[in-house]
Amino acid sequence: MGSRAMSQGARSRAPSDKRRKDNKRQEDEMSTTSTSVEAVIGGKLIKLETGQVARQAGGSVIATLGETMVFAAATSGNARDDIDFFPLVCDYREKTESAGKIPGGFFKREGRPTTKEILTMRLIDRSIRPMFPDGYKAEVQVMSHVLSYDGVNNADVLAMIAAFAAVRISGLPFETSLGAVRIGQIDGELTAWPEDEARRENCDLDLVVSGHKDGIAMVESSAKELAESDMIDALAMAHEIILDVVKLVDELKAKAGKPEQTFVAPEVNTELRDKAFEYKDRAVAAAATEGKHERSAAVSVVKKEAVAALTAGSDDKGLVKEVKGFLKEVEKAVEREGILNGKRIDGRKHDEIRQITIVPNSFEGNISRDLARIRIKNEEVRRRYFY
Numbered sequence: 336m337g338s339r340a341m342s343q344g345a346r347s348r349a350p351s352d353k354r355r356k357d358n359k360r361q362e363d364e365m366s367t368t369s370t371s372v373e374a375v376i377g378g379k380l381i382k383l384e385t386g387q388v389a390r391q392a393g394g395s396v397i398a399t400l401g402e403t404m405v406f407a408a409a410t411s412g413n414a415r416d417d418i419d420f421f422p423l424v425c426d427y428r429e430k431t432e433s434a435g436k437i438p439g440g441f442f443k444r445e446g447r448p449t450t451k452e453i454l455t456m457r458l459i460d461r462s463i464r465p466m467f468p469d470g471y472k473a474e475v476q477v478m479s480h481v482l483s484y485d486g487v488n489n490a491d492v493l494a495m496i497a498a499f500a501a502v503r504i505s506g507l508p509f510e511t512s513l514g515a516v517r518i519g520q521i522d523g524e525l526t527a528w529p530e531d532e533a534r535r536e537n538c539d540l541d542l543v544v545s546g547h548k549d550g551i552a553m554v555e556s557s558a559k560e561l562a563e564s565d566m567i568d569a570l571a572m573a574h575e576i577i578l579d580v581v582k583l584v585d586e587l588k589a590k591a592g593k594p595e596q597t598f599v600a601p602e603v604n605t606e607l608r609d610k611a612f613e614y615k616d617r618a619v620a621a622a623a624t625e626g627k628h629e630r631s632a633a634v635s636v637v638k639k640e641a642v643a644a645l646t647a648g649s650d651d652k653g654l655v656k657e658v659k660g661f662l663k664e665v666e667k668a669v670e671r672e673g674i675l676n677g678k679r680i681d682g683r684k685h686d687e688i689r690q691i692t693i694v695p696n697s698f699e700g701n702i703s704r705d706l707a708r709i710r711i712k713n714e715e716v717r718r719r720y721f722y
Contacts, residue, residue, distance in 0.1 A: 370591040376579040377516065377527030379488075383500050383587050394505030394593070398497035400528065402485035407497035409505045412474040419660055421471060425460040427452050427494050428480040454555075455491040458515075459498045462545040462553045466510040470600040477502060487530045492517045492543055499545075500584045506593035513552065514580025515545040518569045520561070525569055527576050540565070544573035548581055604657065607645065611661035614641045618669050622680060630680070638662055 371384040382399040389395035392408040415422070429452055430445060431438055438445060448456070459477060467475075477498050481490040495515040503512050519529030520540035526533075534541060542556040551574055558566070614637060621633035638659075645658045670680070677684055 370587065372583055372586045372590065374579065374583050376583070377576045379528050381496070381580070381583065383497070383583060385500075385504060385587065385591050392501075392505070393507060394501040394503070396497045396500040396504070396587070397482070398493050398500065400493045401488040402483060403488040403490050403493055404482040405479060405490050405494045405497045406482050407477065407479035407494060407501040409475065409477045409498070409501040409507065411476075411505075411507055414471075414473040416472070418472060419656055421464065421467060422474045423460065423464055423467070424474075424476045425456045425463075425498070426476070426478045427455040427459065427491075429484075429490065430481065433481040433490075434484045434486065451491070455494060458491065458543060458545070458553065458555060459495055462495065462513055462515070463499065463502055463509075465552070466513065466547075468508050468510070468598055468600060471508060471598060475507065487532075488528060489517070489531055489534075492528075495543075495545060496580060496584075500587055503584055503588050504592040506596050508596050508598040511547045511549070512581045512584040512588065513545055513547050514577035514584065515543065516573050516576040516580065518542040518544065518573050518576075520558075520565065520569065525565075525572055527572070540569060542566075542569050542573065544570065544577065546574055546577045548578060550574070551577075607657065608661045608664070610645055611641060611658060612665055612668075614662070615665050615669065618665055619672070622669055622673070623682065625682070627681075634666070 369384065369386040371382060373380060373382040375381075379400060384397045384399070385395055387397065388406065389408045393410040395406070395408040398405050398407070428448065459479070463477070479494045479498050479501075481494070484490055492515050499513040499515065502509055516527055517529065518540065519526050519534055519538045519542070521529055521533050521538050523539075525540075529538060529541075540556065540558040540561055542554070542558070544551055544555075545553040551570065554570070556566075617637045618634065621637045622630065624630040624633040641662055642655060642658050646655050673680065679685070679687075681689075683689065
């Protein structure tokens with residue numbers, strides 16, 4: 336009886352022992368495949384780590400600055416031939432749990448993204464979208480969220496770095512490594528990675544910059560009255576720090592990056608493209624039309640005539656889409672040419688300001704008139720702020 340009970344007990348313990356061994360083996364594999372790099376950049380330690388979580392993604396990175404940690408993952412799907420744009424999705428979320436708090440009050444759950452989250456998504460998107468090759472139409476998703484927030488180091492720029500690193504090690508066809516930094520001017524001094532409390536209280540410049548080894552890719556800033564020389568110094572400082580971030584991303588790519596995918600850009604119908612660019616002179620003339628609505632109508636006429644002429648006798652919808660794509664290139668070329676020649680779309684030079692007349696209770700511009708009034712009904716507020 337006792338031997339039978341012992342044998343049953345041994346059999347019952349065997350599966351749990353096997354599970355423990357499997358778990359131990361998996362933990363060992365995770366510890367051996369995890370890769371991290373770190374460096375002191377701009378006076379603060381930045382750490383990038385991959386291999387711990389989201390292994391099925393193309394690339395996943397946990398970035399750490401102080402005690403703020405952000406996770407980002409990048410993955411891609413199959414290319415689509417039925418679209419004429421690059422389907423890139425960038426997402427960023429800040430959960431209150433990252434700060435050790437639980438939502439209270441009327442809203443118990445976190446719903447749609449906040450304005451701050453949406454703006455951070457745009458910072459990531461605007462930085463990485465131009466770095467993919469022309470004609471690349473595979474669906475790419477770059478998802479990031481805050482794991483922890485220490486109340487000192489903001490997570491938005493750290494999310495940008497994590498996203499850049501995740502895309503870079505994922506093997507997606509990407510032009511170069513990117514970096515990002517926030518520069519603040521506090522008490523007249525330029526500072527990298529300014530603390531949140533100082534940014535809120537006495538910051539004259541809040542500048543977010545992303546870039547690569549050859550230059551700056553994206554700039555977003557808010558500032559009080561600031562000298563142009565101070566802004567130039569801030570941009571120069573930002574690029575120097577970005578170069579260090581790029582080195583850190585390149586180091587992670589060398590240690591844990593996947594082989595880059597081979598992408599062959601689709602062939603361009605050069606003959607049709609050249610025919611579309613024959614309408615460039617007419618597009619330039621149409622763009623010089625005075626009046627916003629008149630100019631839009633003139634450009635639209637040129638486009639319609641070009642599409643009709645270049646697709647005459649054909650019912651192929653693909654051809655129509657191709658022609659419209661080339662006409663967009665023509666429109667961009669005209670716009671770029673005007674910028675390089677020092678003129679705006681309405682003919683003004685870069686240093687010329689549109690005539691604006693301000694009278695009490697109204698705003699008058701070239702096209703629209705807006706009426707705004709402020710009424711303060713609360714007597715206490717009126718006394719506090721106006722007397």
